[in-house]
């Protein structure tokens with residue numbers, strides 16, 4: 586099994602900032618609010634996610650839960666509603682912490698929820714928890730493997746760890762919007778002007794998302810303006826990082842299936858992580874485009890496709906830093922390779938890619954550029970995985 590992306594860039598050639606935290610603190614924002622105007626619908630979405638991950642209500646009620654990086658706490662509301670005996674939330678951003686405290690106080694009257702400001706790198710406790718949650722935090726970190734190992738230690742044997750992962754396949758549509766943003770942003774403009782311009786340009790794209798639960802400004806801040814210093818953290822890297830102590834338990838999207846007769850599953854035959862890795866590679870093409878879901882493909886074909894997506898992601902980051910026109914040219918040529926590969930299983934995605942390449946080649950002459958069939962294309966940006974800690978409490 587090969588993975589061709591470059592390793593996370595050495596700290597020496599990157600500014601020493603902490604992903605998310607420093608950007609959020611510098612701008613005094615926590616751009617992760619969810620629309621909870623219809624709380625029932627919000628809870629139903631969270632319930633659907635937890636169901637995929639194997640987190641039934643009884644796994645939370647009366648249990649201990651720790652959550653790292655809850656942000657403003659909108660998702661935490663659902664977890665709190667399942668009545669854990671203890672719910673500790675840890676985040677490094679003072680703005681998010683304050684919003685999280687206010688939101689949870691307004692919605693829950695129970696004294697079992699505590700919110701603590703601390704860095705994932707530094708938080709310490711001897712307590713071990715039934716459930717450890719860490720959503721939307723590990724990708725883009727300089728050393729996600731270290732952070733995952735660190736936070737997963739707080740799970741009891743037999744406990745569950747839930748994380749989100751990202752790969753450049755699910756992120757390709759976003760990487761291309763970041764690419765276009767780098768062309769569209771004016772270096773002399775203020776951040777507020779760039780935010781307003783990009784929100785205008787990409788508003789029609791975001792308007793096509795069914796069930797969009799975030800404001801367009803937050804989305805632009807978090808996806809297009811946010812400086813991604815690290816790399817996406819894909820599921821295969823996460824599984825390998827904690828393979829010694831954890832086994833994959835569930836996933837969303839739910840790409841795992843196990844049709845083996847349970848009596849055959851013991852000893853060396855269990856191979857949960859190995860099978861999860863294989864299922865991940867066979868289904869990863871479905872992360873590319875939420876509109877197109879097809880059956881499994883050969884692992885090697887999907888690995889080759891992800892390698893191309895890795896390369897375009899790197900070129901996009903290089904272009905953002907340097908604005909070197911030759912990088913743009915190379916990237917557009919690689920996009921044609923990707924378009925041909927994608928055409929084997931998704932016409933709608935291939936058409937989106939072709940129109941994006943076309944728009945970039947024309948160079949955005951109008952005030953609000955026309956991205957054609959690229960406009961409604963969004964990937965399955967985040968994937969969730971739950972792990973069981975080996976052993977018994």
Ligand SMILES: C[S@@+](CC[C@H](N)C(=O)[O-])C[C@H]1O[C@@H](n2cnc3c(N)ncnc32)[C@H](O)[C@@H]1O
Pocket residue numbers: 603604605606609615617653654655656657660675676677678681703704705706719720721722
């Ligand atoms: C993208 S937000 C995710 C928020 C929420 N979990 C969600 O999924 O909507 C990432 C959160 O992780 C926090 N965070 C990121 N890196 C951190 C670190 N090293 N230590 C503590 N908190 C961190 C940020 O402050 C932010 O609230």
